[in-house]
Amino acid sequence: MHFFLTTSRIGFSKWQKGDIKLAELLWGDPDVTKLICASGKFSVEEISSRLTTEIDNETKYHVQYWPIFELSSTNFIGCCGLRPYRGNEYEMGFHLRPQFWGKGYATEAAAAIADYAFSVLKADALFAGHNPNNVASSKVLLKLGFRYIGNKFYEPTGLYHPSYELKPKL
Numbered sequence: 001m002h003f004f005l006t007t008s009r010i011g012f013s014k015w016q017k018g019d020i021k022l023a024e025l026l027w028g029d030p031d032v033t034k035l036i037c038a039s040g041k042f043s044v045e046e047i048s049s050r051l052t053t054e055i056d057n058e059t060k061y062h063v064q065y066w067p068i069f070e071l072s073s074t075n076f077i078g079c080c081g082l083r084p085y086r087g088n089e090y091e092m093g094f095h096l097r098p099q100f101w102g103k104g105y106a107t108e109a110a111a112a113i114a115d116y117a118f119s120v121l122k123a124d125a126l127f128a129g130h131n132p133n134n135v136a137s138s139k140v141l142l143k144l145g146f147r148y149i150g151n152k153f154y155e156p157t158g159l160y161h162p163s164y165e166l167k168p169k170l
């Protein structure tokens with residue numbers, strides 16, 4: 001398996017067309033999607049379309065919510081990465097399979113992605129938001145140094161999501 005980026009425990013790969021089984025393992029799990037969209041579930045079509053979006057984002061913008069793997073086992077953890085937001089800013093996100101929660105993996109993966117965004121992509125800022133009921137997400141973002149900037153309406157859930165910004169260190 002080829003990783004374009006690694007941390008001490010995690011390897012980052014890139015979504016490819018043949019990855020629908022991996023995509024289903026992640027976005028087909030209602031525990032993963034329950035706070036991400038209004039219905040709490042992704043249909044088979046929505047999973048396939050999400051995979052296509054990730055592959056298209058790599059082609060057009062050189063970013064994805066990249067698939068991540070445990071280096072010690074090569075097990076599939078989930079995804080963490082970026083999508084275009086506005087100008088030279090990206091939105092950051094992380095979706096992990098439940099058996100990998102509570103091990104600090106989201107924080108470790110997201111810290112590596114923030115470094116990548118500022119050092120390789122020369123991003124001006126990162127944006128992130130989370131469902132108001134997602135306490136774990138808010139903890140991860142605050143641990144990384146994101147600053148709360150207000151609540152913003154988020155179409156996929158129909159809720160106002162606490163939103164955050166991270167600027168490069170001077």
Ligand SMILES: CC(C)(COP(=O)(O)OP(=O)(O)OC[C@H]1O[C@@H](n2cnc3c(N)ncnc32)[C@H](O)[C@@H]1OP(=O)(O)O)[C@@H](O)C(=O)NCCC(=O)NCCS
Nearest residue numbers: 032094095096101102103104105106107130135136137139
């Ligand atoms: C949100 C998510 C990425 C967190 O991943 P994780 O690897 O468990 O996160 P970490 O271990 O790095 O840190 C999570 C922090 O939140 C805390 N936490 C976890 N679940 C919590 C909960 N239900 N309530 C309160 N705090 C919680 C942890 O204790 C930890 O805090 P600490 O460092 O102070 O101990 C993971 O739960 C997930 O993928 N959920 C489904 C998809 C999702 O909702 N993604 C976010 C979309 S915005």
